[in-house]
Amino acid sequence: MSIQYPPYIWQNGEMKAWADGTTHVMAHALHYGSSVFEGIRAYATPDGPRILKLTEHLERLYVSARMYDMKIGYSMSELRNACFDLLEKNQLGSAYLRPIAFRGLGAFGLGADNPVEVAIGAWEWGPYLGAEAVKQGVSACVSSWRRLAPNTIPTLAKAGGNYLSSILISREARARGCAEGIGLGVDGNISEGAGENMFLIIGGKVITPPMTASILLGITRGMAIEMAREAGYEVLEQALPREALYIADEIFMTGTAAEVTPVVEVDGKAVGDGKPGPVTRAVQERFFGVLEGRLPDSKGWLESR
Numbered sequence: 001m002s003i004q005y006p007p008y009i010w011q012n013g014e015m016k017a018w019a020d021g022t023t024h025v026m027a028h029a030l031h032y033g034s035s036v037f038e039g040i041r042a043y044a045t046p047d048g049p050r051i052l053k054l055t056e057h058l059e060r061l062y063v064s065a066r067m068y069d070m071k072i073g074y075s076m077s078e079l080r081n082a083c084f085d086l087l088e089k090n091q092l093g094s095a096y097l098r099p100i101a102f103r104g105l106g107a108f109g110l111g112a113d114n115p116v117e118v119a120i121g122a123w124e125w126g127p128y129l130g131a132e133a134v135k136q137g138v139s140a141c142v143s144s145w146r147r148l149a150p151n152t153i154p155t156l157a158k159a160g161g162n163y164l165s166s167i168l169i170s171r172e173a174r175a176r177g178c179a180e181g182i183g184l185g186v187d188g189n190i191s192e193g194a195g196e197n198m199f200l201i202i203g204g205k206v207i208t209p210p211m212t213a214s215i216l217l218g219i220t221r222g223m224a225i226e227m228a229r230e231a232g233y234e235v236l237e238q239a240l241p242r243e244a245l246y247i248a249d250e251i252f253m254t255g256t257a258a259e260v261t262p263v264v265e266v267d268g269k270a271v272g273d274g275k276p277g278p279v280t281r282a283v284q285e286r287f288f289g290v291l292e293g294r295l296p297d298s299k300g301w302l303e304s305r
């Protein structure tokens with residue numbers, strides 16, 4: 001699936017032609033995965049594009065960078081403005097934004113303190129798992145690959161190198177005919193999808209793996225917890241064994257790219273009655289209701305400049 005990239009990209013403080021958004025092939029990040037990044041969505045509204053939870057995403061970018069002693073030489077407000085400038089310059093309404101900070105060219109070696117480059121790209125990108133996925137739900141497979149073990153590579157940092165795990169999980173799932181792969185932690189409990197957090201509904205309770213389950217602490221996950229509570233459901237952050245996937249009444253995944261996507265089949269077994277269930281629908285209605293302007297944005301999720 002090819003993507004139509006827009007004319008401009010922001011790099012190291014400058015707006016440039018997309019084709020000029022380059023770095024050197026000997027950049028540290030290319031060899032060692034030393035990048036930190038964000039995936040953010042902008043939604044078109046009658047008042048112009050609004051960026052979902054931009055502040056939280058940028059805060060997480062700085063937190064990820066801090067984990068690796070990377071100094072981002074731009075302030076929050078500079079990056080924030082760059083995101084809005086980029087949408088304007090490229091005349092984008094709804095878009096996916098990808099800020100990245102990475103160690104560039106300099107010395108060669110693992111501990112090299114190479115200068116940190118920063119770039120932001122933005123382009124139109126529909127639902128990650130396909131247009132029908134959000135409505136009909138997707139199939140998922142439990143991966144044979146475990147997620148990163150605690151105290152190996154920090155999963156709370158959204159770093160480039162972490163995504164080798166996600167790539168293995170995602171490619172294996174697709175090779176087996178599933179839309180997405182689910183990674184278990186080294187303890188065999190559910191961790192997360194290749195690029196999404198997991199929610200299981202069991203006996204009317206909404207359960208999601210905790211921070212200790214080798215997950216990225218998803219921003220959409222936080223919103224889903226709030227939305228499910230507002231819809232009147234009890235939400236628990238607790239360890240879930242693999243087999244919970246086969247007894248759950250409903251499952252959904254959350255992420256900036258995947259938004260809120262029902263999972264209707266796991267490892268060839270139907271989840272519940274094989275259709276998106278009422279809890280999933282209630283969370284989706286709130287989520288898309290705000291983003292599509294049908295419900296008031298009472299919490300200020302959609303940020304302007």
Ligand SMILES: Cc1ncc(COP(=O)(O)O)c(C=O)c1O
Pocket residue numbers: 039166192193194195196197215216217218219220221254255256257
């Ligand atoms: C591994 C992983 N887990 C979870 C998520 C969901 O995080 P968020 O809701 O902040 O996009 C993502 C997406 O960024 C991810 O890559």
